[in-house]
Amino acid sequence: MREPQSIAVNEDSRLVPVWSIMAAAAAFVLVEYYFWLVLPDGKHPMPLGLRIYFNFSWGLLAALYFLMVGFVSKDAPRRAMSTRFWIAICFVMPGGIGAVLYFLLRAPVVSRCPACSTHVQSDFHFCPQCDYQLAANCGNCFRTVRATDQFCTRCGHELATDHMPARLRVLGE
Ligand SMILES: [Zn+2]
Numbered sequence: 001m002r003e004p005q006s007i008a009v010n011e012d013s014r015l016v017p018v019w020s021i022m023a024a025a026a027a028f029v030l031v032e033y034y035f036w037l038v039l040p041d042g043k044h045p046m047p048l049g050l051r052i053y054f055n056f057s058w059g060l061l062a063a064l065y066f067l068m069v070g071f072v073s074k075d076a077p078r079r080a081m082s083t084r085f086w087i088a089i090c091f092v093m094p095g096g097i098g099a100v101l102y103f104l105l106r107a108p109v110v111s112r113c114p115a116c117s118t119h120v121q122s123d124f125h126f127c128p129q130c131d132y133q134l135a136a137n138c139g140n141c142f143r144t145v146r147a148t149d150q151f152c153t154r155c156g157h158e159l160a161t162d163h164m165p166a167r168l169r170v171l172g173e
C-alpha cells in the first residue's frame with residue numbers, strides 16, 4: 001500500500017512573472033514617450049481626444065504583448081509545451097494571433113504523479129503508469145466526486161463503502 005500524499009500542485013502559482021509586468025510598464029511608457037514627444041504631427045494635427053485615444057491604445061497594445069509573453073513563459077511549462085517555441089510564435093505572429101493560437105492549442109495542465117513522478121494531466125483519475133489514485137471518484141460509476149462527499153452525486157452510491165474510500169485517500173488520512 002502506497003502512502004497517500006497530496007498531489008503536487010505547481011509550486012509557483014504566479015502566472016505573470018514580475019519581469020514581464022516591468023517590461024510591459026516600460027513598453028507603455030516608451031510608446032507614450034515616442035508618440036507624444038518624438039513623433040510630432042505638425043502637418044496633420046489630430047484632435048487631442050483622438051490623439052489621446054490612439055497613443056493610449058498603442059501603449060496598451062505594447063504592454064499587453066509583454067504580459068502575454070510573460071504568461072506564456074509561465075503557462076507553457078505547466079502544460080509540458082515548448083516555452084521557446086510558443087514565445088517565438090507570440091513574437092512572430094502579428095496582432096496577438098500567436099496568443100490566440102496558444103490559447104486554442106494549449107495542452108491541459110500537467111502535474112506529476114506523487115507515487116512515480118509520471119506526468120499526469122489534471123483530468124486523470126488514475127496514474128497511467130502505477131495506478132495511483134489521483135482524484136476522488138465514485139467506486140460504482142467512476143465519476144469524479146468531491147473529497148468531502150458522502151454519496152455520489154450521479155448514482156447515489158455510498159462512497160464510504162468503497163474498498164478504499166476515495167475521499168479519505170485524497171484527504172491524506
Ligand atoms: Zn504513478
Ligand SMILES: [Zn+2]
Pocket residue numbers: 138139140141142143152153154155156157
Ligand atoms: Zn457514482
